[in-house]
Amino acid sequence: MIPFDLDGFAGAWNTMMLAGGAVPKLDTAVRDTPHGTAFIDSEAQLGASRTLFRKMEAASLDLQRSRDFIHRLAKEL
Numbered sequence: 001m002i003p004f005d006l007d008g009f010a011g012a013w014n015t016m017m018l019a020g021g022a023v024p025k026l027d028t029a030v031r032d033t034p035h036g037t038a039f040i041d042s043e044a045q046l047g048a049s050r051t052l053f054r055k056m057e058a059a060s061l062d063l064q065r066s067r068d069f070i071h072r073l074a075k076e077l
Contacts, residue, residue, distance in 0.1 A: 001066040002059050018053050 014034075020027035029040040029049035040049060061069060
């Protein structure tokens, strides 16, 4: 979970999945865009997807902080 008020995630508004394994050349990123699903497998674009995933993972809240965040939002509603 990434808090709403965290900056730096422009372009990360759509659904994205990174499928990777033991052979990095076979990795594929899948992005849902307004124009349909895009399968990304070029090394340059995969590099950008990997970077975005690492950035999102570093900014994500841990389990307890995610739970606290959800409870706080629910109380505000």
